Amino acid sequence: MGVIENAVNDCIKVFFSYWTGGDRLFNGSSPVGLDLDLNLDLSAVFSRVDPRFLSVTIDASLASEERFMLLLRSQRIRTLAKPLSPAFLRFGGTKQDFMVFSPQRSQQLDSDESCSSIRLPWWLEQRLTEDLTQQQLILLKEEQQNKYKRVHFTELTVDLLHSFSSCSGLDLIFGLNALLRTADNSWNSSNARSLLQYCQSKLYNMSWELGNEPNSYEKKAGIRVDGHQLGVDFTHLRKMLSESKLYRDSGLYGPDVGQPRDHKLDLLESFLRSGAEAIDACTWHHYYVNGKDTSLEDFLDPDVLDTLAFKTNEVLEKVQQESPGKSVWLGETSSAYGGGAAGLSDTFVSGFMWLDKLGLGARLGLDVVMRQVLIGSGSYHLIDDNLDPLPDYWLSVLYKKLVGPEVLKLLAVSDSGRSKKVRLYLHCANRKSYTSGAVVLIFMNLSRKPARISLPALVSSSTVDAFVLQSIEPGEEGLKSRSVQLNGVLLKMIDDKTIPELSGAQLPPAEHLKLPAYSLGFFVFLEAQAPACS
CATH class of the missing domain: 3.20.20.80 (Glycosidases)
Known part of the structure; x- marks a missing residue:
């Protein structure tokens, strides 16, 4: 039993290191395609959509x-x-x-x-x-x-x-x-x-x-x-x-x-x-x-x-x-x-x-x-x-679960200006799923290289629920897959009456988050305490 527990703990450490940018991918000859700084405004709602958006x-x-x-x-x-x-x-x-x-x-x-x-x-x-x-x-x-x-x-x-x-x-x-x-x-x-x-x-x-x-x-x-x-x-x-x-x-x-x-x-x-x-x-x-x-x-x-x-x-x-x-x-x-x-x-x-x-x-x-x-x-x-269900179905269900109707302002910049290959949007988190003040960062990395985002102090001290969607196959070949995995787990119906529980991977506070190549998904900042979302 001890061997299994140690293996699980090692996996968790690797996972946290990977998503918070602490692994060797970001050292020296890192293949990261883009490094982005985020500027967030959590003080006021920019716009609001219908709950049935x-x-x-x-x-x-x-x-x-x-x-x-x-x-x-x-x-x-x-x-x-x-x-x-x-x-x-x-x-x-x-x-x-x-x-x-x-x-x-x-x-x-x-x-x-x-x-x-x-x-x-x-x-x-x-x-x-x-x-x-x-x-x-x-x-x-x-x-x-x-x-x-x-x-x-x-x-x-x-x-x-x-x-x-x-x-x-x-x-x-x-x-x-x-x-x-x-x-x-x-x-x-x-x-x-x-x-x-x-x-x-x-x-x-x-x-x-x-x-x-x-x-x-x-x-x-x-x-x-x-x-x-x-x-x-x-x-x-x-x-x-x-x-x-x-x-x-x-x-x-x-x-x-x-x-x-x-x-x-x-x-x-x-x-x-x-x-x-x-x-x-x-x-x-x-x-x-x-x-x-x-x-x-x-x-x-x-x-x-x-x-x-x-x-x-x-x-x-x-x-x-x-x-x-x-x-x-x-x-x-x-x-x-x-x-x-x-x-x-x-x-x-x-x-x-x-x-x-x-x-x-x-x-x-x-x-x-x-x-x-x-x-x-x-x-x-x-x-x-x-x-x-096809990949866009699972993406839609996750959006429903995580994203609230309040749109917040966000600006992402890199050394070369605004990014086009990394697309980011910010909302209040869905209050049926999260407590008041939580925010959700919607992300897409359209590049074949990983990217990294640097988090401002407003959210870098918050625990993060990560929901990362990737193909089951790496690289461009996987882009044409009719299956999708959430945080490394293949999504499929359990039976005709049951879909799997779509749980996030909880990450500790960090100054950086990594976006794998050809990935998309959501990062929920649980303790953001955004005034706009209270």
């Missing part, structure tokens, strides 16, 4: 055949969804504008069903996951040919979505079809009214959107809807909601425009002029690169990551100009458009884009960021086709 989507294409919606009864998926709460769950995307509600009274769930009694037989779950893979190929062909089939959905789709979201602690946002038009090209609201009446009869608390990426309607459906008309349509929907006792105060979000190209925001500008008062938040979509021709280098390129700031500032400036004080959300976002980049968007390297988007988005002033997608559709999912 990190939110998720389910693409409407999952309902292309209604039987696939039954996957939302999977115990495994529900287990994985719960740690993402609190969050919005957006049901929308390209397919929403080709969906029509077709009630069939026989197609309903038992309203007395409890969350604990919901089950999906294993054989049906296996069959659905196998068939979904083939269905996605069909949907991809639709997208490539720009020929979208109309989809009819029944009460069952709505019941399954509401059951899943409420049992998982997520707030459902349902995307309505905006391409149902009248002869004078205004929105035909009759189908939406039918859906609203059903949802009200079931007392379903939910929020709403109308349409997806209206700037591409002409390309996808041969229908042109300008921003002014879209604003009129949203105002009409808001009036419908106000006539409902249940939905008079429900959220309405839009217009879910695609990211600005060539600095053009004409549709958004004209929409805000006619429809800003109807919406609770202005939503837009962002992707860094084209999934068809991107590369590993793009996912690690600081200049690519910085494009988010340019696009976001354009949108924020326009919204502030037309509707001062209006909340701005990323209503749909991921790494690469066109369904993601296979072998990149679903691997460890995607985490750099995702975590930087969360850190930078919060600092810039976005209130909510909705990740495309939780399950199904393309290569940018958090849960794969076998219902196994």
Whole structure:
């Protein structure tokens, strides 16, 4: 027994030495790529995001055949969804504008069903996951040919979505079809009214959107809807909601425009002029690169990551100009458009884009960021086709557990100026996990060399909880892994009802912390006693 205890103690000593920068890597011919000094302001909150800041989507294409919606009864998926709460769950995307509600009274769930009694037989779950893979190929062909089939959905789709979201602690946002038009090209609201009446009869608390990426309607459906008309349509929907006792105060979000190209925001500008008062938040979509021709280098390129700031500032400036004080959300976002980049968007390297988007988005002033997608559709999912969590899932759960809504000011400088390969953000720690005054440093090292950060006196006397995510394989080869390890331990589900406890490695106070090559994660300073976080 003594031998084992000594071995464990030796491992702990090595671990502390490694992470606090006391090992031989930092002596003499150290291969450290960058040495950074941190300047922190813990006195005041810089900005504050919605508690549901990190939110998720389910693409409407999952309902292309209604039987696939039954996957939302999977115990495994529900287990994985719960740690993402609190969050919005957006049901929308390209397919929403080709969906029509077709009630069939026989197609309903038992309203007395409890969350604990919901089950999906294993054989049906296996069959659905196998068939979904083939269905996605069909949907991809639709997208490539720009020929979208109309989809009819029944009460069952709505019941399954509401059951899943409420049992998982997520707030459902349902995307309505905006391409149902009248002869004078205004929105035909009759189908939406039918859906609203059903949802009200079931007392379903939910929020709403109308349409997806209206700037591409002409390309996808041969229908042109300008921003002014879209604003009129949203105002009409808001009036419908106000006539409902249940939905008079429900959220309405839009217009879910695609990211600005060539600095053009004409549709958004004209929409805000006619429809800003109807919406609770202005939503837009962002992707860094084209999934068809991107590369590993793009996912690690600081200049690519910085494009988010340019696009976001354009949108924020326009919204502030037309509707001062209006909340701005990323209503749909991921790494690469066109369904993601296979072998990149679903691997460890995607985490750099995702975590930087969360850190930078919060600092810039976005209130909510909705990740495309939780399950199904393309290569940018958090849960794969076998219902196994991918690296970005574990990163998202850690973010939820550790990061509070309060954004703090931080400046990191090196001898050569500001760093681009090391990305750092600072928040108050989540008070559900940590005591008042604790702060969390979000970090990414995009370099193949380790880096070191020098801590100011404000936090160098604090104990640190370290949550360091790395690939299970070293170097660039590991960047394309679909697995991830936390502090050296591989992350995987224990069983369908249980995910592992995501514990940090507690480090003693130190003046330096090390960032391994190609790593990302969080350092929580337990005794920072930040006035902004008290």
